[in-house]
Amino acid sequence: MCGIHELTEKDLQPLTYTPAYLDKIKGMRFFDPHVHMTSRTTDDYQAMADAGVVALIEPAFWLGQPRTGVDTFRDYFNSILGWERFRASQFGIKHYCTIGLNSKEANNEALAEAVMEILPQFIYKEGVVGVGEIGFDDQTPLEEKYYRAQLELAKEAGLPVQIHTPHRDKKKGTQRSMDIAIEHGLAPHMVIVDHNNEETVKEVLDRGFWAAFTIYPFTKMGNERMVEIVKQYGSERIMVNSAADWGISDPLAVPKTAALMHESGIDLNDIHLVTYINAVKAFAQSGQINEADFDLAGNIDQREKFNGSTVLRGGQQPRINKNTTIIR
Amino acid sequence: MAEYVYDRQQMSEGLAAIIAGNSSDAAREWLQQRLQKAASIPQFNQTFTAVPRFTGKNIIVVSPEQAAVLQQQVPGFFVHGWTLDRLIRAWWLLQLDTSDKAVYLDTIEKLFLSAEMNELAALYSALPLLAWPEEWKLRTAEGVRSNIGVVQEAIMLQNPYPARYLDEPAWNQLVMKAIFTDKPLHLISGLDERRNTALAAILTDFAHERWAAGRKVSPMQWRLLTTFITADNMADLTRVWHSADQTEKAAAALVFANTDYAPAKTLLASDPALTAEIQSGALSWDVIAAKLSQN
Numbered sequence: 119m120c121g122i123h124e125l126t127e128k129d130l131q132p133l134t135y136t137p138a139y140l141d142k143i144k145g146m147r148f149f150d151p152h153v154h155m156t157s158r159t160t161d162d163y164q165a166m167a168d169a170g171v172v173a174l175i176e177p178a179f180w181l182g183q184p185r186t187g188v189d190t191f192r193d194y195f196n197s198i199l200g201w202e203r204f205r206a207s208q209f210g211i212k213h214y215c216t217i218g219l220n221s222k223e224a225n226n227e228a229l230a231e232a233v234m235e236i237l238p239q240f241i242y243k244e245g246v247v248g249v250g251e252i253g254f255d256d257q258t259p260l261e262e263k264y265y266r267a268q269l270e271l272a273k274e275a276g277l278p279v280q281i282h283t284p285h286r287d288k289k290k291g292t293q294r295s296m297d298i299a300i301e302h303g304l305a306p307h308m309v310i311v312d313h314n315n316e317e318t319v320k321e322v323l324d325r326g327f328w329a330a331f332t333i334y335p336f337t338k339m340g341n342e343r344m345v346e347i348v349k350q351y352g353s354e355r356i357m358v359n360s361a362a363d364w365g366i367s368d369p370l371a372v373p374k375t376a377a378l379m380h381e382s383g384i385d386l387n388d389i390h391l392v393t394y395i396n397a398v399k400a401f402a403q404s405g406q407i408n409e410a411d412f413d414l415a416g417n418i419d420q421r422e423k424f425n426g427s428t429v430l431r432g433g434q435q436p437r438i439n440k441n442t443t444i445i446r
Numbered sequence: 447m448a449e450y451v452y453d454r455q456q457m458s459e460g461l462a463a464i465i466a467g468n469s470s471d472a473a474r475e476w477l478q479q480r481l482q483k484a485a486s487i488p489q490f491n492q493t494f495t496a497v498p499r500f501t502g503k504n505i506i507v508v509s510p511e512q513a514a515v516l517q518q519q520v521p522g523f524f525v526h527g528w529t530l531d532r533l534i535r536a537w538w539l540l541q542l543d544t545s546d547k548a549v550y551l552d553t554i555e556k557l558f559l560s561a562e563m564n565e566l567a568a569l570y571s572a573l574p575l576l577a578w579p580e581e582w583k584l585r586t587a588e589g590v591r592s593n594i595g596v597v598q599e600a601i602m603l604q605n606p607y608p609a610r611y612l613d614e615p616a617w618n619q620l621v622m623k624a625i626f627t628d629k630p631l632h633l634i635s636g637l638d639e640r641r642n643t644a645l646a647a648i649l650t651d652f653a654h655e656r657w658a659a660g661r662k663v664s665p666m667q668w669r670l671l672t673t674f675i676t677a678d679n680m681a682d683l684t685r686v687w688h689s690a691d692q693t694e695k696a697a698a699a700l701v702f703a704n705t706d707y708a709p710a711k712t713l714l715a716s717d718p719a720l721t722a723e724i725q726s727g728a729l730s731w732d733v734i735a736a737k738l739s740q741n
Contacts, residue, residue, distance in 0.1 A: 192560055199562035204594040236560070238488075242496040243562050405499065 139377040140169060146390070147412070150174040150372045151397035152251070152280070152312060152332065152359035155202050155213070156194075157181075162362075162369040163209040169373035172412040173212035175401060176202055177251040177280055180222050182364050188232035191219075195240050203245065212415040214407065216250030216280045217241050224264035225256070234267060241275050247401040248272070250280025251312065254291045257284060262298070269302040278403050279304060280330075283313045285337065292318045296325055310400050313338055313361070319347060323355060328400045332361040333371035341375040345382045353388035357397040449544045449577040452519040457575065460515035461525075461537040464508055468530050473501040477534065484541050487553055494538055494557060495565065498531035506530050522606030522635050523574045535568035536575060544577045551581055558585060563594055570600040573607035580611065587616040590623055598627060602634055609636025618645045621670070622652070631666040632735040638669070646674035650682050665697035666738065669731055672700075675707040687713055693737055696720070696729055 148171045155163070155176050166174075176198050185191055198215045206213035217240045219233045241249060249272035254261050272279045279299065284291040292311060299309050306326035313332045314322055322329040331347065332338040344358060360371035368374065376393045380386070401407055466474065477500075483489040506528055516523050525533055544550050554576065558569055570589050573582055586608055589601045601608060602624050608617060617640055624631060631637060649670055653663045668686060671679060687698040702714035703724045714721055723729040 196560060196562065200566070200594060200597075203563055204596070239491060239495060239560055242492060242499065244498050244564055245562070 139374055142377040142380045143170060143373055146170050146373075146376060147172045147394060148372045148376065149394045149397045150359050150369075151310070151357055151401060152177055152330065152361045153369060154179055154361070154363035155206065155369075156198055157364035158362060158369055160205060160208075163206055163211060166369055166373075167209040167211055169370050171211060171373065172415070173214065173398075173407075174206070175247060175280075175397075176213060176215040177248075177282075178215065178217050178220065179251055179282075179363070180220050184223060184226065185229070188229065188236060191233050192236060195236075199240070199243055199245065207415060210415050212412050214245045214247045214401070216248040217243075217246050218249045218252040218268055218280075219264055220251060221253055221255035221261045221265070221282060221284075224261045225258055227260055230260065230264050234264065237268070237271060241271060241277060245406055246277070247404040247406045248278040248280045248310070249275075250278075250310075251282040252279065253281040253295045254284045255282070257287065257291055257294070265295070266298060266302060269299060269304060272308075273302060273304060276405070278308045278310060278401055280310045281312055283311060283318065288313075288315065289317050292322065296322070296327060307400075308403060310357075312359070315339060316343070316347065319351060319356075323351060326355075328355050328357065328396070330357045330359055330397075332359055333375050334361055334365075334367050336366065341371065341378050344375050345379055345384065348379060348384055348388060348392055349382075353391035353396070355396060355400075356392050357400065358392050359397075449547075451579055454540060454577075457516065457519045458537060458540045460512065460519065461533065461540070463515075464506060464512050464525065465530070465534055465537060467509075467512075468504065468506040468533070469501055473530075476500045481541065484538075485543065487549075490538075490542060490553065491557060494535060497534050497538065498564070501530050501534055503529040503531050506533055520574045520606065522604075522609075524604045526604075528571070529564075531564065532568045532571060535565070536572040539569075539572050540575060547578065550577060555585070563596055566592070566594070566597045567600040570597060571605060573601070573605060574610075579607070582607070583611055583613070583616070586612060587619070590616070590620045595627070598623065599629065602629055604633055604635060606635045609634075609640050614642055614644065618642070618648060621645060622648060625649075625652070625664060625667055628664075630735060630739060631664070631669070632731055638672075641670050641673060643674055646671050646679065650679045653682055663694075664738070665691075665694045665734055666731070668697045668701050672704045675701070675705045675710055680707070680709055683710065684713065693734060697734055699724060700729065700731060700734070 148169070150166070150171055151174070153174050153176060155174070178195060178198060181194070185194070195217055203213040217237065219230055219237065224230050240246065249268050252265055252268045254265065269279060281295050281299070283295060292314070295311065296309070300306070307328070310328040310330050311322045312330040314329045315338070319329050331344055333341050333344060338361070348356065358372055358375050360367060360369055362369040362371065372393050376389050379389045398407060398409060480489070480493040484493070506525065508526055513524070513526065516525065525536070539554070542550060542553060558566070561569060566589070570586070573586060576582055586601060589597060592598055602620060608620055612620065621631075621634065621637070624634060649667050653667070656663045668683065671683065675683065683698050683701060686694050689695050699714055699717070699720045702710040703721070705711070720729070
């Protein structure tokens with residue numbers, strides 16, 4: 119960040135080195151509706167921008183170890199609304215987030231109460247496109263209590279809900295999540311059920327909910343399986359995300375899956391729906407997504423004019439040719 | 447100390463007039479409704495946060511007369527180029543009750559603590575309007591440490607608060623951070639008025655560091671050495687004067703034109719063409735700033 123550099127438009131152009139799969143998706147644009155960029159490096163933003171990711175959603179989640187106080191939640195929410203959003207903008211990526219108390223940490227009741235108190239201050243903030251990710255992890259009574267309380271918050275604010283479904287006893291957890299959402303008066307079209315698999319997809323779609331799939335090695339969905347799911351269920355109300363976080367995961371999961379779908383003969387329009395349009399539609403119900411903003415974010419020159427000065431250049435990082443061993 | 451260093455009523459009305467000319471009926475109606483609940487702190491906070499959802503973020507249009515009303519109250523206070531939500535947030539802050547100073551300070555501080563980028567930008571650009579202005583010095587210095595461009599800009603550029611209230615080390619930190627992050631220095635309010643010896647020394651050190659690394663030094667930074675030329679830094683300015691880069695040479699010339707230091711005057715006199723350009727006004731810091739922004 120430090121130092122004066124002569125940054126030109128040329129520095130902001132994609133790198134000349136192009137992995138093979140990028141050829142297959144050249145010119146396509148992607149929306150990753152679930153990715154924890156706070157755990158990723160700036161290089162990932164650069165790679166995502168090069169692969170055509172124009173916008174993403176960062177759901178509030180667990181940082182890998184329990185937080186000990188409400189202040190660290192506040193700082194975390196601030197960082198995904200602030201620093202992360204700014205960092206993304208440096209690569210022309212529009213960054214949104216969902217805000218919520220995650221299911222794991224709902225089990226610390228005293229802390230959960232304190233977090234619930236500050237949530238209303240955050241869910242109305244700009245670019246908050248939903249309450250999430252919330253739902254069940256261990257399916258405990260406390261998880262249910264705070265899931266329900268947050269559904270009420272979402273309903274009052276008119277925001278979509280992004281549901282995390284559990285790793286263990288997934289099918290039952292998914293069903294319960296949907297039942298409870300309905301019980302609280304949320305319309306299925308306002309609920310995005312995430313981390314689906316072959317076992318859960320049919321019911322989620324049949325009941326009118328959005329079915330999101332996380333391409334995540336070893337634990338969730340592989341993209342060859344994802345291709346089969348789109349072949350079988352089509353592209354309506356289905357969306358793909360990376361949920362990339364601090365684990366072994368891939369922030370390029372959405373563009374890579376699009377490339378694989380293309381290779382497997384899936385129609386370009388269907389690919390566009392499951393890797394871009396559907397997610398935009400679902401979360402635009404928050405009133406916080408305007409696709410025109412993606413273009414504005416992507417065209418840095420235009421944005422400078424929009425702000426009436428050249429100041430955006432200030433924080434921008436020069437792009438670096440990573441194929442060279444020289445570091446300047 | 448007085449709560450406000452200007453007439454709050456007139457400023458509030460001045461801002462309201464600009465809001466009226468830039469917002470929809472629905473947005474104004476919403477604000478009226480919210481105004482009735484402004485006495486409740488949670489409702490006050492929620493309104494501050496929710497503003498863009500109900501008002502949009504169009505760039506506002508300000509007439510010269512409207513701008514003059516604001517200037518009359520707080521010299522150097524600009525809203526030109528702001529978005530409507532930022533303007534409304536600044537106006538909204540003026541609606542907070544000041545009868546209890548502790549509550550007022552606590553409320554504003556908490557808004558800072560849970561603010562996202564655009565809220566932070568609004569809060570920092572409203573610094574010249576806040577009650578008890580002396581109380582926001584630490585907060586401003588904290589804001590200067592931000593990594594987020596829009597937040598830095600809200601504090602650094604066209605904002606009269608820092609020059610008026612920051613102490614010298616904090617002011618110098620602001621200027622250095624602006625240089626580090628490539629901000630247009632000429633837009634810093636009070637830049638020339640708050641030049642100081644310490645800053646001049648920091649800047650020459652910084653230039654040595656950049657040169658040693660084979661990097662460039664912004665021509666604009668030499669402006670801050672005007673009236674602080676000594677035998678020590680004259681060597682650096684001489685180097686800039688002899689630069690092959692015409693903009694760098696022009697910057698040195700401008701510094702020399704405004705100093706009484708004899709060796710500098712002699713150097714400048716050796717280039718009559720450049721001297722004439724400065725005298726005619728064809729060369730100024732604004733001209734250099736414009737050139738740099740084109741690069």
